[in-house]
Amino acid sequence: MMNPWRLRLLSRLDTLGTIRAVAKAANLSPSNVSQQLALLEAETRTQLLERTGRRVRLTPAGLILARRARAILDHMDAVEAELRxxxxxxxxxxxxxxFQSAIHTMSVPAVTRLAREYPRLTVELLQLEPHESMPALRGGDVDIIITTTNFDELPLGPDLDLVPLATDPILLVTPLGHAAAGRGTVDIAAYADEPWAFDMPQSYMANLALRLCRQASFEPRVVCRFSNYLMTLQHVEAGLSIALLPGLAVDRRYRVATRALATPVTRTITAAIRRSGRSTPPRAAVRVVLDALRHNPHPPMPGHD
Structure with a gap:
């Protein structure tokens, strides 16, 4: 008999790629993960792992079992959840x-409404950027995600249900008194010499902003990097930088101006759940949360001052 918990560890190894990453996700030590996978090999009487230098990878048999394990675990969880x-x-x-800007504009209003209508339902919110949320969903660490499906190479497949929620424009954000704080659209090439505020390296918005600047034929002079959009807005408000931000990220409490780009850039905001119901809560609970997100009246986009 194969142990379901060990099958889940094997599936996570296929998704996350390393023993260390699996250990972190499962709150175990790497040696413990290795021991459990060795026991799974003994249970199956099959070599599932092989070493290549200091790394471990799945054998062809390991890959087959890891991917079949998802269906096995999904079915077990779905039956258990259905009975409950x-x-x-x-x-x-x-x-x-x-992701950050979707929490206060989408997640919190939906959760507030659900708390009134379904007192026995609890929704736990986790901040996960798009490159983090899809592996977390597939690994069973979350039950539903809000992510973006533009620009990022997300590994989508038939195991997921995707529901578009909104589109969000990328805007140039400046201090109120800035020369760019006018009306109409703007070509960011005109502001190549400005100081720029960027997100952290390799994040979604940092990569997108850098790509847009290079498409406009300049290398931005980055004077600060923040992982929090509110800190970026505060820096811009103080007149220290300008930035490219999604419309949902522009909090109206900050005295900044926004301009649409001459060549529009938008991102599609999408909810995703596992199609086969591999989750701890009943399927109905996940669907109720998804419906609340779909019918949530999203706030209007910032005006173009």
Whole structure:
């Protein structure tokens, strides 16, 4: 008999790529993960792992089992959840991962409404950027994610249900008194010599902003980097920089101006859940959260001052 918990570790190894990453996700030590996978090899009487230098990778048999394991675990979880949820209103814990600007504009309003309508349902919010949320969803660490499907090479497949929620324009954000704080669209090439505020290296917005600047034929002079959009807005408000930000990230409490780009750039905001129901809460609970996100009245986009 194969141990379901060890099968989940093997599946995570296929998704995350390293023993260390699996250990971190499962809150175990790397040696413990290795021991459990060795026991799984003994249970299956099959070599599932092989070493290449200091790394471990799945053998062809390991790859087959890891991918079949997802279907096995999904079916077990779906049956268990269905039995728990028979005849009950949506209840339990649903874990939602969302990127920074979607938390206060989409997640929090939806969760507030759900708390009133379904008191037995708890939604746990986790900040996960797009490159983090898809592996977390597939690995079973969250039950639903809000992510972006433009520009990022997301590994999508038939195991996921995707629901578009909104489109969000990328805007030039400047101090109120800045020369760019006018009306109409703007060509960012005109501001090649400005000081720029960027997100952290290799993040979604840092990569996108750098690509847009280079498409406009200049290398931006980056004077600060923040992982928090509110800190970026504060820096811009103080007149120390300008920035490219998604419309949802521009908090109206900050005295900044926004301009649409002459060549429009938008991102599609999408919710994703596992199609086969591999989650701890009943399927109905996940669907209720998804419906709340779909019908949430998103705030209007910032005006173009």
């Amino acid at each position: 949820g028979l005849g009950e209103e949506p209840a339990g814990l649903v874990r939602m991962g969302a």
